Amino acid sequence: WVFRAELYVLFKIDKTRGSKVLLDVLGEEFNGVLGCDYFSAYHKYMTDFSITVQFCIAHLIRDIKFLTGLPDAETRAYGTRLLAAIKAMFQVIHEHDQADLPAARQAGPAAFQRALEQARDRIVEVALSDVPSRLDGNGKELKREAFNMAKRFRENGKAYFEFITTPGIGPTNNLAEQAVRFVVIDRRITQGTRSEKGRETCERLWTVVGTCAMQGRSAFEFILAAVRAYFRGEPAPSLLPALG
Numbered sequence: 001w002v003f004r005a006e007l008y009v010l011f012k013i014d015k016t017r018g019s020k021v022l023l024d025v026l027g028e029e030f031n032g033v034l035g036c037d038y039f040s041a042y043h044k045y046m047t048d049f050s051i052t053v054q055f056c057i058a059h060l061i062r063d064i065k066f067l068t069g070l071p072d073a074e075t076r077a078y079g080t081r082l083l084a085a086i087k088a089m090f091q092v093i094h095e096h097d098q099a100d101l102p103a104a105r106q107a108g109p110a111a112f113q114r115a116l117e118q119a120r121d122r123i124v125e126v127a128l129s130d131v132p133s134r135l136d137g138n139g140k141e142l143k144r145e146a147f148n149m150a151k152r153f154r155e156n157g158k159a160y161f162e163f164i165t166t167p168g169i170g171p172t173n174n175l176a177e178q179a180v181r182f183v184v185i186d187r188r189i190t191q192g193t194r195s196e197k198g199r200e201t202c203e204r205l206w207t208v209v210g211t212c213a214m215q216g217r218s219a220f221e222f223i224l225a226a227v228r229a230y231f232r233g234e235p236a237p238s239l240l241p242a243l244g
Contacts, residue, residue: 001025002180002210006168008239009179009210013199019044026051033166035173038063038152046159054162058172061086067145074132075146082149085126089119093171113164120161127153179210211239 001012001021014021019041026034028049035054036042046053064086067079092115131150132143141147153160163169183206193199205223212219225237 004176004179011206053159055159056173078146085123116164
């Protein structure tokens with residue numbers, strides 16, 4: 001597991017991918033916004049403790065692209081419409097971020113947010129209208145892929161667009177995925193660890209390396225300072241930078 005905040009990254013190794021890990025790390029009263037993919041553990045944590053979630057739109061796009069490659073023509077057309085609506089929203093973001101397109105910036109943040117909200121409303125409209133459907137003789141939905149996508153928007157559509165009204169939140173969880181890349185490489189090379197002590201060591205070292213990289217600090221110097229503090233009986237150095 002990887003948890004990335006503004007000032008640090010935290011790694012957690014656990015035998016389960018259940019919501020218990022989220023509860024152990026974030027607690028019952030987490031008051032931030034949890035950016036994540038559409039994995040079931042996040043659903044449970046969100047529901048049980050009323051947590052605000054920003055589901056990753058990059059993962060959503062992959063799921064919609066899957067629809068556009070299915071044999072059923074109606075499902076493909078549905079996926080294509082939905083993909084075009086999401087592309088239009090990212091076009092709004094792209095134009096706002098481009099230095100050589102000053103018109104969007106001159107319109108101001110309020111106009112930018114209105115444009116995003118309009119794009120969001122259009123995405124939801126497309127997701128919930130003209131959804132392909134065909135039932136068999138037993139009343140079972142034969143076009144489950146499109147049905148499930150529409151259901152996702154009905155039940156959790158709001159959680160894909162928290163970034164529009166919450167400053168500092170992005171539409172994807174790419175930052176967390178970037179933070180975990182070196183761990184994936186490390187695990188592939190070392191094949192992991194076989195003991196509780198080894199898992200704890202990896203958690204701590206990965207957290208130090210990842211956090212120091214975020215802050216532009218030397219992980220080696222931090223570990224050296226921590227070892228010196230241990231042998232001198234002094235307080236350990238903090239990974240959090242001094243504020244103020």
